[in-house]
Amino acid sequence: MRALFVDDEREFLELMEKRLSRRGIEVSTAHDGLEGVKAVEEAAAAGALPDVVVMDVRMPGMDGLEALRRMKAVAATLPVVLLTGHASLGVAVEGMDLGAFDYMLKPVAINELILKMEEAARAAG
């Protein structure tokens, strides 16, 4: 499985890269919404979209919801899981309305996250 992680917390990204690659998941990273959208656009142009995107909501510059909107415009079936430390039901609902596969809260157990990523990838594929 190939996953794109979009998050402004670099430590979190490093941790995910380390822990997920150990389980055979190929992780690429982006540090804010805009960078994430660019990554998706480039992947779409190359015909190699990731299997799943895991994205933070609150990020400087372009936030996760706006990035989600733009990603869906590029690749409507791309599964995006929102993963945030900011608990807000309003944001969760907005995200799901924009087509997010699910909304999860940090901190998340790594196994739970992987199950969700697999489920999202399966649902799309």
Next chain:
Amino acid sequence: MGVLDSLRNLLGRGPAQPDPEALAREEALKARLRERCARFRRLLSANKAALEGMSEAEALLSGGHPFGMDAVRALGTRVGASVYQMVRELNALSGNAYPELNDAFRRVHASVEACLARREHEEDVPLILPLADIRLQHMPLVGGKMANLGEVAANVGMDVPEGFAVTVAAYERFMQHNGLRDAINQRIQSTDLESLDAVFSLSASLQQLVQGASLPPELESALEAAVADMQRRLGPDLRLALRSSAVGEDGLGVTFAGQYRSELDVLPEEACDVWKEIIASKYSVTAMSYRFQRGIPDEAAPMCVGVLSMVRAEAGGVAYSRDPVAARQGREQVTLNAVPGLPQAVVDGGMTPDVFTFSRTNPPELLERQIAVKPFRLDCAPGCAQGVRRTPLSPEEGARACINDGQALHLARLALALEEFYNEPQDVEWALEMRDGASCLVVLQSRPLSESGDTAEAGRAEPLPDSIPASAILAQGGMTVSGGAAAGPLFVARKDADMLSFPKGGILVVERAHPRWAPLLPQAAAMISETGGMAGHLASVAREYGLPALFSLPDACSLLADGGMATLDADRAVVLRGEYPELLAGHEKPRNLMQGSPVQETLRNMAEFMTPLHLLDPESPEFAPASCRSFHDITRFCHEKAVELMFGENADVDQRAGKQLKAGVKLQYWVVDMDDGFSGPVTGPIVDLRDIACEPMQALWAGMTAVPWAGPPSSGAAGFMSVVFESAMNKDLESTAPAVMAEKNFFIISSKYMILQARYGYHFCTVECLAGDNQHENFVSFQFKGGAADAQRRERRARLIAELLEAEGFRVDVRKDALFAVAEGYDKQETLLRVRILGYLLIHTRQIDMIMLEEARVAAYRAKFEQDIAGLKTK
């Protein structure tokens, strides 16, 4: 058209005559089915997550475990997001048949959000309020300390320092100006507040954040103008004391004792910077742990600051109008603590003070005078840490009483007057100031006294029982600042880093009773200090937590350094080696500190829109989105409708890709593989049991066939019932036989997941199971309803099955003739064993409702069931 005809039409041609069109159609149907199964499964797992969140909310409400606002918000979000998933999946499954569910969701969502919304402060609150204008009713704007001070000055006619309050509006403006609220919440939410280690680093980062922020210009100029005004009135030598005045302490027995910083001897031009430091102290480890323990959300504790002219104290201390510890022992008295210089040494617990006790009569009579040897005094000194200088006292100076009896009497009267005014015992911080050669008593603050946590009867301090040898005494004496007794390992803490290795349930031993130890108290069984008195902040917190505490115990750190198991009996002021249950008896556990706290109230309000279930009867016209008043109602509706869509009369699953199960002969079960439930590709309309790779299904099947079924109980109806009944074991009922009553038994499976929707005669049941390597996800649930007999017999059968399942670790809920049972959190093998037991019961409890009124036969059946279940476990 019957089920079988449909299946034959669809799939019956077999691989021998491949028809590309039919194959393509089949493929498309399978793809559609896979998608629907995945949606259904997501709906079920969202259902489970939502129900789990609801029971978590109930558990939090009933338990005494502390939780923060972030946990409440996360819970609301998690449950709400899961419910919304269900709404989404149901509408996708049903072709958007229930658009009004979205309205129902938004309605409940809005109610939940309203509970979570922060209480905003009114816009027109001034940033600064002069003390002369402050009264008690301003408490929400200026905090408890300043509101009381204003009231005391205006209506009790006591001397207080001059000054003003920087209000809650200033605090809010500052937070808003710098975008601090979100930044802070985000960091708090991603921290485990129960881990002291994590709280330490969170505290550092939050204080840095606050101190690095800038004051909004309008606040800066208002503060500077107010200080300049004071300077004009009081002269150029003006020094300030900036004291925190927390909002939210009233009405909960919450004291915030010593939680926040005060800064003394501040130069007027430093006021703005120091104000920020005090705001930052809101995020000290001590204060954050305390709020967490007491269920006070960050945003419910805005910080106000009192800016007061500095009192040049000759002596100072604390007065208790009614000594809580003495009161516990049956003595009614006023107790005064006094130290030379600033009263800080009393509240910080750093010194054993002079103690005066008075009767609570009018006039008060001096009962006792204990003059301690004070090793130093604290005075204002600009440039020193917190504006305070420490001057050593000679033994001679130190042994002198720091106030005379007349001043003490004056103070006792004042404390009683304050109690009378507030109509409850007061804790008064005071200072003696020389003004023009005469001593003047100044009230620095007055607040309600926190009660001693242990509500034991008076006069408990009896001698030690004879069973306890004198040799067990490790230390004796000191001052009981919070009563009770507790046992635990002794732990001497000397520096902050020691906090991290403090053992849960230990007895904390420290040299100085400084408030910085407060974060350890929730984990401690008891505490002991070499210094400090009843009036210290740490003593207040210990009483608040109901923690036995003995202070001013000389040489405690060296006497108790060995770290062994010990018992502190604070009432008898003795520390014993070992554990003495006879001393501990009768001391109740500390009270539930969350009770009535703002966090708990928020959760309670929110739970009102989450957990109650109003939609009970699917047949009723009320069973509709418009009637949904809680998240639970919505989940119930979605679940019911989804099951109906997948399996009900008009369901489309049976006509699509279900494969008929064959175990030797073809059976009345259809199997739908949603993922990897078959061991290989299965072509054609039949799947052999041997090709089923779903472990839960195999386990269920093993249970169903483990013990041959003897047939329905003989009764008048048996002739009819035996026709209705079709068994997995009954070889006479092959699928080619015309179905007397159409059975709809379906498995949806993957390798580790199974849901069975079955109808045995008149009984409808659902078995669902997930059994994988991830233990915390595993569960097996069982629901059934119905039967052929009358309601009474059906209910009795439901209760019999409930009892059998409860014995096997299921949580069971019986409502009339419906039963819901779930066992979760077991490892894979344990989960599968429970599935086998369910399989057995599924087959063997059918139709016993017919005999449920015949007690002897019920007993015989019960005995047989229990014996057979025991047999299943040994296999």
